Amino acid sequence: DAGVIQSPRHEVTEMGQEVTLRCKPISGHDYLFWYRQTMMRGLELLIYFNNNVPIDDSGMPEDRFSAKMPNASFSTLKIQPSEPRDSAVYFCASSLERRGTEAFFGQGTRLTVV
Amino acid sequence: RKEVEQDPGPFNVPEGATVAFNCTYSNSASQSFFWYRQDCRKEPKLLMSVYSSGNEDGRFTAQLNRASQYISLLIRDSKLSDSATYLCVVNKAGTDKLIFGTGTRLQVFP
Numbered sequence: 001d002a003g004v005i006q007s008p009r010h011e012v013t014e015m016g017q018e019v020t021l022r023c024k025p026i027s028g029h030d031y032l033f034w035y036r037q038t039m040m041r042g043l044e045l046l047i048y049f050n051n052n053v054p055i056d057d058s059g060m061p062e063d064r065f066s067a068k069m070p071n072a073s074f075s076t077l078k079i080q081p082s083e084p085r086d087s088a089v090y091f092c093a094s095s096l097e098r099r100g101t102e103a104f105f106g107q108g109t110r111l112t113v114v
Numbered sequence: 115r116k117e118v119e120q121d122p123g124p125f126n127v128p129e130g131a132t133v134a135f136n137c138t139y140s141n142s143a144s145q146s147f148f149w150y151r152q153d154c155r156k157e158p159k160l161l162m163s164v165y166s167s168g169n170e171d172g173r174f175t176a177q178l179n180r181a182s183q184y185i186s187l188l189i190r191d192s193k194l195s196d197s198a199t200y201l202c203v204v205n206k207a208g209t210d211k212l213i214f215g216t217g218t219r220l221q222v223f224p
Binding site: 033045055056102107 | 148156157158159160163201209210211212213214215216217
């Protein structure tokens with residue numbers, strides 16, 4: 001398996017533009033997580049899905065952020081409109097079982113909003 | 115109080131040294147604990163799980179102290195390749211969430 005695949009790897013956009021980040025989890029994994037990493041705050045969990053259903057989105061910073069998982073092999077994280085403070089590395093991760101099992105991370109999307 | 119707290123470091127140690135990191139967590143009901151490693155500009159990867167009885171993997175030893183709510187990672191005979199950020203990870207009690215500490219940076223020098 002190729003692991004968790006994220007695209008794009010890098011994104012530079014202007015403030016106010018819509019940004020869509022994509023993730024393909026490892027086949028057969030039941031859980032998908034979206035994290036954001038910054039120097040100041042570290043890795044923050046934004047939202048996670050179980051069997052394509054959003055379970056907890058309490059980490060989503062505000063209404064400008066939304067996430068979907070239309071099927072077991074694809075998820076998106078959308079920011080509309082984007083702001084400079086959204087600049088960060090966004091990671092997608094998936095895991096096979098609940099608790100006690102490691103999460104496998106994608107390589108991340110480095111987002112810069114200017 | 116943060117759910118998971120770590121000393122950010124950096125810890126600068128010579129090759130061959132022994133170094134230890136601690137991490138504290140706030141929720142006594144947490145069930146699962148891990149150490150992840152993150153290299154510069156890379157994704158986090160699992161280093162090892164932490165079991166109640168403590169566990170060892172080569173030069174790495176992880177321990178859990180539930181009474182004091184902390185976990186530790188000991189690295190013996192440090193290698194240059196051990197230079198990285200080490201992330202303490204705790205499963206949030208009653209959920210499937212993994213909560214990450216902000217990481218401890220280790221730099222091993224020749």
